[in-house]
Amino acid sequence: xxxxxxxxxxxxxxxxxxxxxxxxxxxxxxxxxxxxxxxxxxxxxxxxxxxxxxxxxxxxxxxxxxxxxxxxxxxxxxxxxxxxxxxxxxxxxxxxxxxxxxxxxxxxxxxxxxxxxxxxxxxxxxxxxxxxxxxxxxxxxxxxxxxxxxxxxxxxxxxxxxxxxxxxxxxxxxxxxxxxxxxxxxxxxxxxxxxxxxxxxxxxxxxxxxxxxxxxxxxxxxxxxxxxxxxxxxxxxxxxxxxxxxxxxxxxxxxxxxxxxxxxxxxxxxxxxxxxxxxxxxxxxxxxxxxxxxxxxxxxxxxxxxxx
Amino acid sequence: xxxxxxxxxxxxxxxxxxxxxxxxxxxxxxxxxxxxxxxxxxxxxxxxxxxxxxxxxxxxxxxxxxxxxxxxxxxxxxxxxxxxxxxxxxxxxxxxxxxxxxxxxxxxxxxxxxxxxxxxxxxxxxxxxxxxxxxxxxxxxxxxxxxxxxxxxxxxxxxxxxxxxxxxxxxxxxxxxxxxxxxxxxxxxxxxxxxxxxxxxxxxxxxxxxxxxxxxxxxxxxxxxxxxxxxxxxxxxxxxxxxxxxxxxxxxxxxxxx
Numbered sequence: 001x002x003x004x005x006x007x008x009x010x011x012x013x014x015x016x017x018x019x020x021x022x023x024x025x026x027x028x029x030x031x032x033x034x035x036x037x038x039x040x041x042x043x044x045x046x047x048x049x050x051x052x053x054x055x056x057x058x059x060x061x062x063x064x065x066x067x068x069x070x071x072x073x074x075x076x077x078x079x080x081x082x083x084x085x086x087x088x089x090x091x092x093x094x095x096x097x098x099x100x101x102x103x104x105x106x107x108x109x110x111x112x113x114x115x116x117x118x119x120x121x122x123x124x125x126x127x128x129x130x131x132x133x134x135x136x137x138x139x140x141x142x143x144x145x146x147x148x149x150x151x152x153x154x155x156x157x158x159x160x161x162x163x164x165x166x167x168x169x170x171x172x173x174x175x176x177x178x179x180x181x182x183x184x185x186x187x188x189x190x191x192x193x194x195x196x197x198x199x200x201x202x203x204x205x206x207x208x209x210x211x212x213x214x215x216x217x218x219x220x221x222x223x224x225x226x227x228x229x230x231x232x233x234x235x236x237x238x239x240x241x242x243x244x245x246x247x248x249x250x251x252x253x254x255x256x257x258x259x260x261x262x263x264x265x266x267x268x269x270x271x272x273x274x275x276x277x278x279x280x281x282x283x284x285x286x287x288x289x290x291x292x293x294x295x296x297x298x299x300x301x302x303x304x305x306x307x308x
Numbered sequence: 309x310x311x312x313x314x315x316x317x318x319x320x321x322x323x324x325x326x327x328x329x330x331x332x333x334x335x336x337x338x339x340x341x342x343x344x345x346x347x348x349x350x351x352x353x354x355x356x357x358x359x360x361x362x363x364x365x366x367x368x369x370x371x372x373x374x375x376x377x378x379x380x381x382x383x384x385x386x387x388x389x390x391x392x393x394x395x396x397x398x399x400x401x402x403x404x405x406x407x408x409x410x411x412x413x414x415x416x417x418x419x420x421x422x423x424x425x426x427x428x429x430x431x432x433x434x435x436x437x438x439x440x441x442x443x444x445x446x447x448x449x450x451x452x453x454x455x456x457x458x459x460x461x462x463x464x465x466x467x468x469x470x471x472x473x474x475x476x477x478x479x480x481x482x483x484x485x486x487x488x489x490x491x492x493x494x495x496x497x498x499x500x501x502x503x504x505x506x507x508x509x510x511x512x513x514x515x516x517x518x519x520x521x522x523x524x525x526x527x528x529x530x531x532x533x534x535x536x537x538x539x540x541x542x543x544x545x546x547x548x549x550x551x552x553x554x555x556x557x558x559x560x561x562x563x564x565x566x
Binding site: 205210213224 | 369371394395397398400401402404406408409410411412421422425426427470471474
């Protein structure tokens with residue numbers, strides 16, 4: 001295809017905006033023939049790019065459809081994975097289970113942020129007194145970042161009740177939440193630590209020369225900048241946590257995944273898994289959009305400065 | 309009443325350095341540096357890049373730990389390991405070459421941070437003084453702006469206000485015009501001139517020789533970590549004793565900087 005040279009033009013580029021840009025100057029500016037020709041060319045190129053994109057999408061979709069539908073096992077697959085009957089049956093149950101995932105997300109998310117921040121701070125503390133704290137924090141992140149979440153969950157959810165300790169819960173939800181918090185705190189601590197270390201030393205120097213103590217410097221100068229910078233990766237980890245709340249089902253807690261599992265076990269039809277999966281995706285999309293929005297807003301605010 | 313009055317003053321030099329030595333790894337950045345800064349005077353540190361000017365200022369503020377020698381602030385030895393470093397820094401204002409304003413705070417918050425958090429001044433009072441200083445330096449409308457929105461010259465003036473807000477005994481200025489466009493240098497130097505008239509004690513590292521000659525009571529020429537020449541501006545610029553000083557000044561003149 002030699003038709004489209006260079007980068008695809010932005011669809012619907014504001015060509016009309018270009019035309020008037022010179023206008024408000026009030027200097028009697030009239031766009032030259034050269035400029036008009038250039039803009040005509042740009043518009044034509046944008047139209048062509050849009051058309052090609054639409055056509056290519058259509059062809060791809062048609063091809064995918066044909067490949068799937070013509071697969072030898074498709075009629076069978078359609079029945080076991082995409083049955084409208086079972087989807088209707090599973091949907092309310094899955095939603096009910098999802099409520100548990102949401103609560104887990106909220107509680108674990110908050111705990112992870114607090115714990116992660118504390119670990120990150122512990123790792124950046126200087127001074128000989130804090131040596132054991134630094135070592136512990138480093139060992140914690142190394143261990144829990146390396147330990148597969150599923151193994152962590154099994155150890156905590158199945159292992160802790162086996163100890164038969166007095167006064168320690170055997171509730172799979174609480175234990176599962178604890179395991180999630182342990183693993184994710186390690187991730188989030190590293191995100192915070194990267195943020196803290198990304199603040200330029202000159203900021204610290206400025207704060208210290210104003211007479212701020214190292215703790216005040218951390219609290220008023222370093223952490224606010226570190227946290228702001230790390231919002232996108234933090235939200236990314238929260239999205240990830242949101243999906244992984246589904247893993248508490250291995251302990252028998254009835255969340256969205258387990259609710260689907262129950263129906264599958266009874267009917268031997270896998271549609272409920274598809275339903276549960278789509279529900280998680282649907283839940284994640286607003287979260288990622290929110291992440292994008294927060295990031296964009298922060299960029300804008302920095303650029304505008306005075307608006308807030 | 310001046311708004312820039314100093315803290316209560318003692319007798320004798322505000323800052324005194326004796327036999328100060330500082331190394332980074334194998335390179336000796338300061339060797340056997342002696343310096344005395346009398347109250348209400350301006351000391352200019354001149355010399356090529358890498359001659360130790362900035363390091364000397366950072367040592368005076370305890371941002372760098374010296375290897376040998378001693379430094380006194382108002383007669384009190386601040387290089388004593390038992391000295392309270394935060395308390396020392398509270399009495400010294402610093403303005404950096406790259407401004408080092410806090411980008412996540414408004415101009416007003418930048419200025420009031422130390423008065424409020426370190427000196428326990430009430431917010432209203434701290435803000436009032438900050439606005440007063442901003443107004444004096446021609447930045448009245450910028451109190452609620454973020455540093456990124458200001459020009460380099462404006463940012464540097466805010467940094468000066470931030471350093472002044474805690475009424476320091478001594479102001480250290482580290483090449484504060486080096487990062488500025490030529491047309492913005494003047495506005496910042498004008499501020500320093502004003503401070504001198506108010507009696508602020510200052511030590512400044514600078515490449516602006518004309519300014520140094522004009523404003524400094526004492527000029528120190530640093531070369532290879534040594535204060536090679538120390539005297540009044542007329543002495544050092546007019547009749548330098550050392551060949552190295554003469555060569556340095558000749559190069560400056562050739563570059564059209566004096």
